[in-house]
Amino acid sequence: MRRPTVVGNWKMNASLEQTTNLLAGLTEGWSGVHQAEVAVCVPYPYLPKTAELLEQSNIAFGAQDLSEHASGAYTGQVSADMLLDFGSKYVIVGHSERREYQNESSELVAQKFEAAATKGLIPILCVGETLDEREKERTFDVIGRQLRAVTERCGLGGVAKGVVAYEPVWAIGTGRSATPEMAQEVHAYIREVLGPEGDHTAILYGGSVKPGSAPALFAQEDIDGALVGGASLKAADFLAICRAAE
Numbered sequence: 001m002r003r004p005t006v007v008g009n010w011k012m013n014a015s016l017e018q019t020t021n022l023l024a025g026l027t028e029g030w031s032g033v034h035q036a037e038v039a040v041c042v043p044y045p046y047l048p049k050t051a052e053l054l055e056q057s058n059i060a061f062g063a064q065d066l067s068e069h070a071s072g073a074y075t076g077q078v079s080a081d082m083l084l085d086f087g088s089k090y091v092i093v094g095h096s097e098r099r100e101y102q103n104e105s106s107e108l109v110a111q112k113f114e115a116a117a118t119k120g121l122i123p124i125l126c127v128g129e130t131l132d133e134r135e136k137e138r139t140f141d142v143i144g145r146q147l148r149a150v151t152e153r154c155g156l157g158g159v160a161k162g163v164v165a166y167e168p169v170w171a172i173g174t175g176r177s178a179t180p181e182m183a184q185e186v187h188a189y190i191r192e193v194l195g196p197e198g199d200h201t202a203i204l205y206g207g208s209v210k211p212g213s214a215p216a217l218f219a220q221e222d223i224d225g226a227l228v229g230g231a232s233l234k235a236a237d238f239l240a241i242c243r244a245a246e
């Protein structure tokens, strides 16, 4: 049995006031979600407010990145311990925006995954191909390499304890989602790479998931939920996606 899981990735959005309103919208509108694990990954400065406002709720939270280092002279970086200090449960690693804009390599992503898991955070490992890679039929090759960088460092069992998110780069923030069948094909491949160790690992789909597209995606055998960007900034839409995961 895998627990359906829906995680919001707020990216660099929302002010303190919007954070307060959005979290109030989620807690006040919370209904019809009984089985699913739900979390929001917020910008670092809003972690304390998020911890305060979600304290009595069933919604977990976390961050969108962390340092591969435990502590030290790393200006501007944030450690796993710091995230834990504010009650974070999850941390996203290897989001395609960080791979692209911050030049994060799969090796660095693997170090971050290990830094998070070692301290007891649940890493959400993002993998996904670009449009060019898909058109050249390199999807499985790319995703296999992104996964293996982490399994070689942390072992299959280590990766299986985290969450994996398949996010085709061409579907993120574009309004263009993979079809449920396209996503299922890649999710099945990811599960195959993880092997029996990954039987209980949640594999989420991410890429323009909306309330209307979520049910068909979640109906696929190997799609256990979603990593949601844009639609996680609207309480009603995010809650509708969470209900669809039940």
Ligand code: PEP
Residues within 6 Å of the ligand: 009, 167, 171, 172, 173, 174, 175, 206, 207, 208, 209, 227, 228, 229, 230, 231
């Ligand atoms: C994301 O960035 O993780 C994401 C899935 O974004 P969106 O839902 O906006 O495509």
